[in-house]
Amino acid sequence: MRIANISFDAKRNHTHTLSKPAESIHFEFYLAGKSVTDKLFAAAGIILVSPVILLYAVFIAVFYRVNPFFLQRREIGDNHQRMRILKLRTIKPEAKVYNLNENSLQKLAAKDAFLPLGRLLRKTGLDETPQLFNVLLGKMSLIGPRPLTCSDITLIMHKYPGLIQKRNSILSKPGISGLWQLNRGEEFDFNELMRYDLEYEESRSFSTDTKLFIRTLGKIMMGAHTDSIK
DSSP states (O other), rough: GGGGTOOOOTTOOOOOOOOOTOHHHHHHHHOOOOOOOOHHHHHHHHHHHHHHHHHHHHHHHSSSSSEEEEEEEEETTTSSSEEEEEEEEOBOOOOOOSSSSSBOOOOOOOOOOOOOOOOHHHHHGGGGGGGGHHHHHHHHHHHHHOOOHHHHHHHHHHHHHHHHHHTTOOOOOOOEEOOOEEEEEEEEBBBHHHHHHHHHHHOOOOHOOOOOOOHHHHHHTOOOOOSBBO
Protein backbone atom coordinates (compact mmCIF):
# COMPACT_ATOMS: atom_id res chain seq x y z
CA MET A 1 0.00 0.00 0.00
CA ARG A 2 1.28 3.48 -0.84
CA ILE A 3 -0.10 5.72 1.88
CA ALA A 4 1.25 8.88 0.24
CA ASN A 5 -1.15 8.45 -2.66
CA ILE A 6 -3.77 6.51 -0.71
CA SER A 7 -3.73 3.70 -3.26
CA PHE A 8 -3.24 -0.03 -3.29
CA ASP A 9 -0.83 -2.55 -4.69
CA ALA A 10 -3.05 -5.16 -6.31
CA LYS A 11 -0.34 -7.78 -5.91
CA ARG A 12 -0.14 -7.38 -2.18
CA ASN A 13 -1.63 -10.22 -0.17
CA HIS A 14 -3.50 -8.48 2.65
CA THR A 15 -3.74 -10.15 6.03
CA HIS A 16 -6.21 -8.28 8.20
CA THR A 17 -5.44 -8.26 11.92
CA LEU A 18 -8.01 -6.02 13.51
CA SER A 19 -7.28 -6.38 17.21
CA LYS A 20 -6.76 -3.04 18.92
CA PRO A 21 -3.11 -2.60 19.99
CA ALA A 22 -4.13 -1.42 23.46
CA GLU A 23 -0.58 -1.91 24.72
CA SER A 24 0.69 0.71 22.32
CA ILE A 25 1.03 4.10 24.03
CA HIS A 26 1.51 5.66 20.61
CA PHE A 27 -1.81 4.27 19.45
CA GLU A 28 -3.57 5.51 22.58
CA PHE A 29 -2.18 8.99 21.96
CA TYR A 30 -3.40 8.75 18.38
CA LEU A 31 -6.95 7.90 19.49
CA ALA A 32 -7.00 10.69 22.07
CA GLY A 33 -5.58 13.21 19.63
CA LYS A 34 -7.99 12.14 16.91
CA SER A 35 -10.95 12.66 19.24
CA VAL A 36 -9.82 16.18 20.15
CA THR A 37 -9.02 17.27 16.59
CA ASP A 38 -12.27 15.75 15.30
CA LYS A 39 -14.29 17.88 17.70
CA LEU A 40 -12.29 21.04 17.04
CA PHE A 41 -12.60 20.73 13.26
CA ALA A 42 -16.26 19.72 13.54
CA ALA A 43 -17.02 22.85 15.58
CA ALA A 44 -15.14 25.02 13.08
CA GLY A 45 -16.94 23.36 10.17
CA ILE A 46 -20.35 23.91 11.73
CA ILE A 47 -19.61 27.60 12.22
CA LEU A 48 -18.28 27.93 8.66
CA VAL A 49 -21.06 26.17 6.73
CA SER A 50 -24.06 26.92 8.94
CA PRO A 51 -25.10 30.08 7.02
CA VAL A 52 -25.23 28.17 3.71
CA ILE A 53 -27.05 25.18 5.18
CA LEU A 54 -29.57 27.35 7.04
CA LEU A 55 -30.36 29.39 3.91
CA TYR A 56 -30.96 26.20 1.96
CA ALA A 57 -33.05 24.75 4.79
CA VAL A 58 -35.26 27.85 4.99
CA PHE A 59 -35.69 27.88 1.20
CA ILE A 60 -36.77 24.22 1.12
CA ALA A 61 -39.06 24.59 4.14
CA VAL A 62 -40.79 27.72 2.80
CA PHE A 63 -41.12 26.93 -0.90
CA TYR A 64 -41.44 23.12 -0.82
CA ARG A 65 -43.01 22.73 2.63
CA VAL A 66 -40.90 19.75 3.62
CA ASN A 67 -38.59 19.27 6.57
CA PRO A 68 -35.09 20.04 5.23
CA PHE A 69 -33.52 17.69 7.76
CA PHE A 70 -34.15 14.05 8.64
CA LEU A 71 -32.59 11.33 10.77
CA GLN A 72 -31.24 8.14 9.22
CA ARG A 73 -30.15 4.99 11.02
CA ARG A 74 -26.65 3.84 10.15
CA GLU A 75 -24.25 1.17 11.41
CA ILE A 76 -20.88 -0.40 10.64
CA GLY A 77 -21.96 -4.03 11.01
CA ASP A 78 -24.83 -6.10 12.36
CA ASN A 79 -23.33 -6.36 15.85
CA HIS A 80 -22.64 -2.63 16.27
CA GLN A 81 -24.93 -0.23 18.03
CA ARG A 82 -27.06 1.61 15.54
CA MET A 83 -26.62 5.35 15.38
CA ARG A 84 -28.77 8.12 14.03
CA ILE A 85 -27.13 10.63 11.76
CA LEU A 86 -28.56 13.98 10.77
CA LYS A 87 -29.03 14.32 7.03
CA LEU A 88 -29.84 17.29 4.82
CA ARG A 89 -32.73 16.56 2.48
CA THR A 90 -31.67 16.86 -1.15
CA ILE A 91 -34.26 14.52 -2.67
CA LYS A 92 -38.01 14.95 -2.64
CA PRO A 93 -39.67 12.81 0.05
CA GLU A 94 -41.91 11.05 -2.48
CA ALA A 95 -39.05 10.24 -4.89
CA LYS A 96 -38.12 6.60 -5.46
CA VAL A 97 -34.51 5.52 -5.09
CA TYR A 98 -33.32 2.12 -6.36
CA ASN A 99 -30.09 0.12 -6.11
CA LEU A 100 -28.21 -0.04 -9.40
CA ASN A 101 -28.03 -3.82 -8.99
CA GLU A 102 -28.01 -6.38 -6.19
CA ASN A 103 -24.22 -6.25 -5.85
CA SER A 104 -23.86 -2.48 -5.72
CA LEU A 105 -24.26 0.34 -3.21
CA GLN A 106 -24.84 2.75 -6.10
CA LYS A 107 -28.41 4.03 -6.20
CA LEU A 108 -30.47 5.57 -8.97
CA ALA A 109 -33.09 8.31 -8.90
CA ALA A 110 -35.00 10.19 -11.59
CA LYS A 111 -33.70 13.61 -12.64
CA ASP A 112 -36.75 15.35 -11.20
CA ALA A 113 -36.25 13.58 -7.84
CA PHE A 114 -33.77 16.18 -6.63
CA LEU A 115 -34.73 19.36 -4.83
CA PRO A 116 -33.28 22.64 -6.18
CA LEU A 117 -29.54 22.80 -5.50
CA GLY A 118 -29.76 19.20 -4.25
CA ARG A 119 -27.35 17.86 -6.84
CA LEU A 120 -24.89 20.69 -6.20
CA LEU A 121 -24.90 20.02 -2.47
CA ARG A 122 -24.29 16.34 -3.09
CA LYS A 123 -21.50 16.97 -5.62
CA THR A 124 -19.68 19.18 -3.13
CA GLY A 125 -20.43 16.88 -0.21
CA LEU A 126 -22.08 19.73 1.68
CA ASP A 127 -25.13 17.53 2.23
CA GLU A 128 -22.94 15.56 4.65
CA THR A 129 -22.14 18.56 6.87
CA PRO A 130 -25.00 18.03 9.39
CA GLN A 131 -23.08 14.90 10.42
CA LEU A 132 -20.53 17.25 11.97
CA PHE A 133 -22.91 17.32 14.94
CA ASN A 134 -22.44 13.54 15.26
CA VAL A 135 -18.67 14.13 15.28
CA LEU A 136 -19.04 16.84 17.91
CA LEU A 137 -20.98 14.39 20.08
CA GLY A 138 -18.26 11.77 19.70
CA LYS A 139 -20.42 9.33 17.72
CA MET A 140 -18.51 9.72 14.47
CA SER A 141 -15.14 10.82 13.18
CA LEU A 142 -14.17 13.10 10.32
CA ILE A 143 -12.20 10.21 8.79
CA GLY A 144 -13.20 6.58 9.15
CA PRO A 145 -15.07 3.65 7.62
CA ARG A 146 -18.36 4.41 5.97
CA PRO A 147 -21.47 3.81 8.11
CA LEU A 148 -24.07 1.98 6.04
CA THR A 149 -27.84 2.17 6.04
CA CYS A 150 -29.66 -0.66 7.78
CA SER A 151 -31.01 -1.86 4.42
CA ASP A 152 -27.47 -2.14 3.02
CA ILE A 153 -26.32 -4.05 6.13
CA THR A 154 -29.26 -6.46 5.74
CA LEU A 155 -28.40 -6.97 2.07
CA ILE A 156 -24.76 -7.76 2.90
CA MET A 157 -25.81 -10.17 5.67
CA HIS A 158 -27.99 -12.16 3.29
CA LYS A 159 -25.71 -12.14 0.25
CA TYR A 160 -22.22 -11.94 1.78
CA PRO A 161 -22.19 -13.31 5.34
CA GLY A 162 -18.40 -13.57 5.21
CA LEU A 163 -18.09 -9.86 4.51
CA ILE A 164 -20.35 -8.86 7.36
CA GLN A 165 -18.24 -10.93 9.76
CA LYS A 166 -15.14 -9.01 8.68
CA ARG A 167 -16.99 -5.72 8.97
CA ASN A 168 -18.03 -6.61 12.52
CA SER A 169 -14.32 -6.64 13.42
CA ILE A 170 -13.85 -2.95 12.55
CA LEU A 171 -13.12 -0.92 15.68
CA SER A 172 -12.80 2.57 14.18
CA LYS A 173 -15.57 5.11 14.59
CA PRO A 174 -17.56 5.60 11.39
CA GLY A 175 -16.38 8.58 9.35
CA ILE A 176 -17.94 11.29 7.24
CA SER A 177 -15.10 10.78 4.78
CA GLY A 178 -12.53 8.05 4.44
CA LEU A 179 -10.48 5.79 2.24
CA TRP A 180 -13.46 4.18 0.50
CA GLN A 181 -15.39 7.43 0.19
CA LEU A 182 -12.45 9.02 -1.65
CA ASN A 183 -11.36 6.06 -3.81
CA ARG A 184 -14.54 4.17 -4.56
CA GLY A 185 -15.39 3.21 -8.11
CA GLU A 186 -18.58 3.95 -9.98
CA GLU A 187 -20.13 0.61 -9.10
CA PHE A 188 -19.75 0.94 -5.32
CA ASP A 189 -19.55 -2.83 -4.88
CA PHE A 190 -19.43 -4.48 -1.46
CA ASN A 191 -16.04 -6.13 -1.92
CA GLU A 192 -14.48 -2.78 -2.78
CA LEU A 193 -16.08 -1.23 0.31
CA MET A 194 -14.65 -3.93 2.57
CA ARG A 195 -11.19 -3.77 0.97
CA TYR A 196 -10.87 -0.05 1.65
CA ASP A 197 -12.45 -0.07 5.11
CA LEU A 198 -10.25 -2.95 6.30
CA GLU A 199 -7.20 -1.26 4.78
CA TYR A 200 -7.97 1.90 6.72
CA GLU A 201 -8.42 -0.13 9.91
CA GLU A 202 -4.89 -1.46 9.52
CA SER A 203 -3.20 1.78 8.50
CA ARG A 204 -5.02 4.44 10.53
CA SER A 205 -2.67 7.04 11.91
CA PHE A 206 -2.27 10.82 12.13
CA SER A 207 -0.46 10.75 8.79
CA THR A 208 -3.14 8.72 7.03
CA ASP A 209 -5.98 10.80 8.49
CA THR A 210 -4.28 14.07 7.56
CA LYS A 211 -3.77 13.01 3.94
CA LEU A 212 -7.36 11.79 3.65
CA PHE A 213 -8.65 15.01 5.22
CA ILE A 214 -6.69 17.15 2.74
CA ARG A 215 -8.02 15.07 -0.15
CA THR A 216 -11.54 15.50 1.21
CA LEU A 217 -11.16 19.29 1.25
CA GLY A 218 -9.93 19.15 -2.34
CA LYS A 219 -12.96 17.14 -3.42
CA ILE A 220 -15.28 19.64 -1.74
CA MET A 221 -13.63 22.65 -3.39
CA MET A 222 -13.65 21.02 -6.83
CA GLY A 223 -17.20 19.71 -6.50
CA ALA A 224 -15.86 16.24 -7.24
CA HIS A 225 -17.63 14.30 -4.49
CA THR A 226 -18.68 10.88 -5.80
CA ASP A 227 -22.39 10.69 -5.09
CA SER A 228 -24.07 7.45 -4.03
CA ILE A 229 -27.20 8.49 -5.92
CA LYS A 230 -27.26 9.13 -9.66
